[in-house]
Amino acid sequence: MGRVTLKDVADHVGVNVSTASRALSHDRNSLVSPDTRRRVEDAARELGYRGNLQASALRRGRTGIIGVIVADLNNPFIGPVLRGVANALGGRGLLPIMTESRDSSDELAQICDKMLAQRVDGIITTAGRYGDRALLKRVASEVPTVLAVRQLPGSGIPTIGHDDTVGGRLAAEHLLSLGHTRLAQLMGPEDIWSFEGRANGFRRAVEDAGAMCTDIQAAVRLPTSDAGCQLAERLLGLPGERPTAVFAHNDSIAIGAIDTLRRAGLTCPDDISIVGFNDVPLTDKILPPLTTVRLPGYELGRLAAELVLTRIDGNDGSANTVMLTPELVVRGSTIELGT
Amino acid sequence: MGRVTLKDVADHVGVNVSTASRALSHDRNSLVSPDTRRRVEDAARELGYRGNLQASALRRGRTGIIGVIVADLNNPFIGPVLRGVANALGGRGLLPIMTESRDSSDELAQICDKMLAQRVDGIITTAGRYGDRALLKRVASEVPTVLAVRQLPGSGIPTIGHDDTVGGRLAAEHLLSLGHTRLAQLMGPEDIWSFEGRANGFRRAVEDAGAMCTDIQAAVRLPTSDAGCQLAERLLGLPGERPTAVFAHNDSIAIGAIDTLRRAGLTCPDDISIVGFNDVPLTDKILPPLTTVRLPGYELGRLAAELVLTRIDGNDGSANTVMLTPELVVRGSTIELGT
DNA sequence: TTGTATGCGTTATCAT
DNA sequence: ATGATAACGCATACAA
Numbered sequence A, B: 001m002g003r004v005t006l007k008d009v010a011d012h013v014g015v016n017v018s019t020a021s022r023a024l025s026h027d028r029n030s031l032v033s034p035d036t037r038r039r040v041e042d043a044a045r046e047l048g049y050r051g052n053l054q055a056s057a058l059r060r061g062r063t064g065i066i067g068v069i070v071a072d073l074n075n076p077f078i079g080p081v082l083r084g085v086a087n088a089l090g091g092r093g094l095l096p097i098m099t100e101s102r103d104s105s106d107e108l109a110q111i112c113d114k115m116l117a118q119r120v121d122g123i124i125t126t127a128g129r130y131g132d133r134a135l136l137k138r139v140a141s142e143v144p145t146v147l148a149v150r151q152l153p154g155s156g157i158p159t160i161g162h163d164d165t166v167g168g169r170l171a172a173e174h175l176l177s178l179g180h181t182r183l184a185q186l187m188g189p190e191d192i193w194s195f196e197g198r199a200n201g202f203r204r205a206v207e208d209a210g211a212m213c214t215d216i217q218a219a220v221r222l223p224t225s226d227a228g229c230q231l232a233e234r235l236l237g238l239p240g241e242r243p244t245a246v247f248a249h250n251d252s253i254a255i256g257a258i259d260t261l262r263r264a265g266l267t268c269p270d271d272i273s274i275v276g277f278n279d280v281p282l283t284d285k286i287l288p289p290l291t292t293v294r295l296p297g298y299e300l301g302r303l304a305a306e307l308v309l310t311r312i313d314g315n316d317g318s319a320n321t322v323m324l325t326p327e328l329v330v331r332g333s334t335i336e337l338g339t
Numbered sequence C: 001t002t003g004t005a006t007g008c009g010t011t012a013t014c015a016t
Numbered sequence D: 001a002t003g004a005t006a007a008c009g010c011a012t013a014c015a016a
Helices: A006-013 A017-024 A034-047 A053-060 A078-090 A105-117 A130-142 A164-177 A193-208 A225-236 A251-263 A297-312 B006-013 B017-024 B034-047 B053-060 B078-090 B105-117 B130-142 B164-177 B193-208 B225-236 B251-263 B297-312
Strands: A065-070 A095-100 A122-125 A145-148 A159-162 A182-186 A212-216 A245-248 A273-278 A291-294 A321-324 A327-329 B065-070 B095-100 B122-125 B145-148 B159-162 B182-186 B212-216 B245-248 B273-278 B291-294 B321-324 B327-329
Touching: A006 A017, A006 A034, A017 A034, A053 B053, A065 A078, A065 A105, A078 A095, A078 A297, A078 B095, A095 A105, A095 B078, A105 A122, A105 A130, A122 A130, A122 A297, A130 A145, A145 A297, A159 A164, A159 A297, A164 A182, A164 A193, A164 A245, A164 A273, A164 A291, A164 A327, A182 A193, A182 A225, A182 A251, A193 A212, A212 A225, A225 A245, A225 A251, A245 A251, A251 A273, A297 A321, B006 B017, B006 B034, B017 B034, B065 B078, B065 B105, B078 B095, B078 B297, B095 B105, B105 B122, B105 B130, B122 B297, B130 B145, B145 B297, B159 B164, B159 B297, B164 B182, B164 B193, B164 B245, B164 B273, B164 B291, B164 B327, B182 B193, B182 B225, B182 B251, B193 B212, B212 B225, B225 B245, B225 B251, B245 B251, B251 B273, B297 B321
Parallel strands: A065 A095, A065 A122, A095 B095, A122 A145, A145 A159, A159 A321, A182 A212, A182 A245, A245 A273, A273 A291, B065 B095, B065 B122, B122 B145, B145 B159, B159 B321, B182 B212, B182 B245, B245 B273, B273 B291
Antiparallel strands: A291 A327, B291 B327
């Protein structure tokens, strides 16, 4: 049983609970004589004492818990992000508690409620659709909150993001430089800023170059490989000449699309070039290796954790939004037109 | 601020805190008059009251939190498992808190310490190497604990697992039925039961059939695609005739191996057949689509959550170990010998 | 049906 | 350097 309490330890040594408390505390153990400190520590070990964080939190007014909400655990991109968060937090003795909203607004609301009831010291969320803006603003008003990966323009919530517009442009410029003039994009959900930004950046760059850009929307809510399959079907059903190059709004969509096109007899990159987004693990190991736009997932997570920590420390004046820059990674899924 | 307390609500209505407490409690609100109940509820909503789970937990002796420890968040197999856990738990109002050990024993120990200090009501862990047995036994003696996915023979800890021996045998029988007689297996870490079970099942079935089985060990600690690359290198360096069929101990290893073999000029399945394990998302979308052994990830998670709940309820007598059966999924990465 | 009183395990404040 | 004591916010046994 974890029923050993501080009082038990104190009694065992023959000191007062407050002395025992001081002796075991990391910041106040200098206030106690080296001797009693050792005796208390020994007793604690011997009795198998474990501090009760609940009680401690109740008294001190903070829990040392940071709530981390992710949209979709199946998105391979999230792994590095969570590691970045966990590393930055663990270093300071905080405990991240992660939950998945499956990109559902209802679940997000429930999760936020529970986390607030848990009295988390801060929240980091990668789940934020346009429809969640009011909810998250309310949450942010109750506890330090930061958005990671996804932005929510106009929410005023501190954000560690990346420049999706630039990312979309990078994809476009790459395909244009390969001579493609009929392009399409396989769009992610339109109520998420990441995809709107990618779409805008891509479309603008393509049109500025005088090339043609076709936007293909999915009827599904999540940017998964299934969405990629569906989008590829629609691409195939398009009237007129088929685009020779495609920008998929993330790697999963790209992989789903490549597969569907292949089943329809089209080879990537010979018949059609495809650029993905995120550079998730394994994209370099598949056939064809995916040309994609790389995002610094680990770094995003790390910075998000650090930002929430500075907000918790009351450092409201510090920079409250950071935008990392994506980077194009050229592999085998894109090829010069006509080769 | 979430500083609204139960007393505030009670004062606002003009009742005692205990009445307010009863009114807002789900199991005892029948003890209060319908009228005051409504008034308390209204006041709570109006003031933005949030129950303080820390305080409640301190008083009631349980937190409603279940600690969930996963070995590796980058393993795509874990997504469905976590969903199973979250669904089963959420339905009963419990909150899963997930953490990743990165398959490190040190981190696992730290995580367990923190979770015990948090006074979680139960722990579900998919991280368990042979070296962690003592630690986990100690943890299990303090709080209801169940192993999910990975087993730890001899630990006596309740487990929701799957039959790895059968899984290995399924892979072997499939390859043997295709006419292969020189087989190899790309082994996962040997201090994890899953891989030992797969190895045994495979080797026995192969040898029983009078065929040849070569075991290839990796020098790395984690069964990732990098390990797959390394194992494939070793496969290529093998003296004598090359195996014509390979059992990779999971899908990531398989994908890494296929890629490395391809770079060396060998095509899967034409030159070499490969079977994976887990059937993670996307394996059916890559080229070649992976033949693999499917595990019911969601079900594993769901059952693990239910098992930990019955343990928490003190139902110690109930079945404490469940073993699910894997299933072979034949796709394009395996082919009849000589075609 | 409601109120009173007490304690869950800690830590902070004030003494000593 | 240590002890006594009072909260933190809530839930319960008991009294009314």
